[in-house]
Amino acid sequence: MASRTYHHNKKTGVTYVYSVQSYWDREKKAPRNKQVCIGKLNKETGEVIPSAKKHKIAEDSTTIHGLTANARIAGPFILLEKLVKQTGLAGILKHCFPELHSEILSLVYFIVQKGLPLSRSEPWSNGHLHPSGERLVSQRISELLLKITEADRQKFLSLWLRKITERDYLCYDITSISSYARSNEYIRYGYNRDGEALPQINLAMLFGQKSRLPAYYRRMPGNITDVATLKTTMKQMDFIGANAIHFVLDRGFYSETNIDEILARRHHFTMAVPTGRKWVENIIDRHYESIALPKYYHQINETESLYAATSLYKWGEDKRRTYLHIYYNAQQAAEGFDKFTRELLQYKQELESGKKVKFHEEHYERFFTVKETPKRGLSVSFNDAAIQKYRKRYAGFFCILSTSVKEPMEALRIYRAKDVVENSFDDLKNQLDMKRLRMHSSAAMDSRMFLQFIALIFICQIRNTIQDDKTLRNLTVREVIENMETMVQITYSGRYGRLYTETSPIQRKIIEAFGLTIPK
Secondary structure: OEEEEEEEOOOOOOEEEEEEEEEEEOOOOEEEEEEEEEEEEOOOOOOEEEOOOOOHHHHHHOOOOOOOEEEEEOHHHHHHHHHHHHOOHHHHHHHHOOOOHHHHHHHHHHHHHHOOOHHHHHHHHHHEOOOOOOOOOHHHHHHHHHHOOHHHHHHHHHHHHHHHOOOOEEEEEEEEEEEOOOOOOOOEOOOOOOOOOOOEEEEEEEEEOOOOOEEEEEEEEOOOOHHHOHHHHHHHHHHOOOOOOEEEEOHHHOOHHHHHHHHHOOOEEEEEEOOOOHHHHHHHHHHOOOOOOHHHEEEOOOOOEEEEEEEEEEEOOOOEEEEEEEEEOHHHHHHHHHHHHHHHHHHHHHHHHOOOOHHHHHHHHHHEEEEEEOOOEEEEEEOHHHHHHHHHHHOOEEEEEEOOOOOHHHHHHHHHOOHHHHHHHHHHHHOOOOOEEOOOOHHHHHHHHHHHHHHHHHHHHHHHHHHOOOOOOOOOHHHHHHHHOOOEEEEEOOOOOEEEOOOOHHHHHHHHHHOOOOOO
């Protein structure tokens, strides 16, 4: 596996960048490393300036009368050009942004390759191949961000969502993105999922389970709670003409209102539901004595097993058919015991502070005794009998409700696969420069988030390919891109055409895995 190392020359102050290729020496029967200098490090931009050796042919050719040559890094461009056509993004972007699509893609390629602020894209555009071929100067980027309209973004999202939703489950989740911006009306203080004491926006995303690609996103003010977002998201699905969708949701989105809304709009869902609901407990009670019978036992893997049963449940006044899948794991009973205790302490704090949550009302009434007197004020105490009964009866159980998945293990598989959304949020923040939002105007912020979303599609597609390839699965997305950085295109003037530098063994493996074609 190729990696990079840096050697600093104290006398000249120059930092040289080497590509390190590890291999097995059959004669000496020991591992060896081969280092090749690929260029110098630009201290200001962090870019690699290709070495003279890489450009020797180009430099020598300039001695021929009237002949000039230009060298640009081409490897990442060849990779991303393959993916933009493979995913269908090229056609959709050209259709939605006929005059801007090449510049949009250039900025997206920069984000994917470097994960740096857009203000640092100009030196990159001078040394790399990219779709527009123009220098990405700051003023032009600012103008471009303002030209990307909300109507065009929604048009793109409608076409892309339609492409992804063909026979796929869509996982839905929300993350928060912190910001130092002061003049952006969407930046608000709320529940920060990264534990930071900063205002934020909230970002909701739909992610295809089978395609393993992001399908849709929308931004919201930072003080909006998770459970309140689903209704508006479904309305937007209607506005952009989305067909029936199968949502996969964690229990943070559970409410009777949300389920009623999903059913009313003729969508499907697979959703974890809290066990502390009366209707859920009634069904658990019916299975309590028999759930541990051998016929309900399932061995998931070498370390995990559980019991599972299913009950048909008619939801609401219209008696809509749903399936409640009940799971019991004796090993997780202790963990569930502790989790329930933490939730109780949270509910008590909400009652004492007067900041009650609407969706916790049932827990307040069941597990607490609340008294208020003129002398002592508000008094909140635990209902110990109700708490003990719940712990003894329901610890170790968890439930999934679905409109269409009848088999409990299939429902569990679909639900657990929703962690693809969490992985994509991690990519956005750590790979694609969205740990902090630097845009102060909401218009520029919306366009920047749109570019990030498209960049995320590329990141996920690269990961999907390397995970499916035995020789590359130990590489990260960043390592794949960095390994392609040493492939340079040298373009000559006149009739001499162009050539590409030789490929390394790891590059040849990447070329094979992605089905790339290197021009001759």
